[in-house]
Amino acid sequence: MPLPPELTDAVARFAAHREVLVATDFDGALAPLVLDPMSARPVEGAMETLTALSDLPGTTVALVSGRALEPLRELSGADDPIVLVGSHGVESSARPDGLVLTDEQRGLLDHLEEALDRLSEDYPGVRVERKPAGRVVHTRGLSRPLGEEALEAAEALGELHTSLVVTPGKEVVELAVAHVGKGAALVGLARELGADAVLYAGDDVTDEDGFAALADDPDTERAARHLSVRVGDGQTRARFRVADEHELVELFRALLEARAGAVT
Ligand SMILES: [Mg+2]
Secondary structure, X not given: OOOOHHHHHHHHHHHOOOOEEEEEOOEOOOEOOOXXXXXXXXXXXXXXXXXXXXXXXXXXXXXXXXXXXXXXXXXXXXXXXXXXEEXXXXXXXXXXXXXXXXXXXXXXXXXXXXXXXXXXXHOOOOEEEEEOOEEEEEOOOOOHHXXXXXXXXXXXXXXXXXXXEEEEEOOEEEEEOOOOOXXXXXXXXXXXXXXXXXXXXXXXXXXXXXXXXXXXXXOHHHHHHOEEEEEOOOOOOOOEEXXXXXXXXXXXXXXXXXXXXXXX
């Protein structure tokens, strides 16, 4: 189905800016939602079109997902120069160490690491799993009173800092530094690139964070240049809507054509 004329016009205007960031969610935007999350695959033409876009001058393409970075890379098949942003903005392939954390969050993670080293010495047998923005303490295998004590000690580490998020579980406690969110990730990436305009497409509540960040850009002239697209139904702050993954690919094809004409 052809795109509505207002959207075609908006895509043409967007394509004419000097430096642009074209970002999209993965599941439900490029890849249909499926029962087994590891069997999700982009619809036909999606990655080819995005790869061709990413090869154009002044054009950065990014996939922004709640998934961890590595499965996102594997399932999308995306390769450089496409930027991969995973874990709702916590991980980024554009960062040398793969992480989008503030200096404060990095400092907090180091602090947590030291505290967990001490905890592991106090409670031999405790295992510490490293995640991009946190640590998970596992006590499975420890004798009962010792395991429980270790869990309590790990939970108490949540008091190290108010922005530590503590999630207790069965013989496990997760301690994470603050959540980044798709909006903050998008704004951060756009700033690093010096993007004049950002396009963001997505299908879910976490993508609304991205749409809101674009709509609320304090530079109001730049805010007017951003293009936000909700995929499928549901209440949204996005300026435009497409029906499904296939229609989003149609939009990217129209953008590729217009952008190729504008920059080459
Ligand atoms: Mg999604």
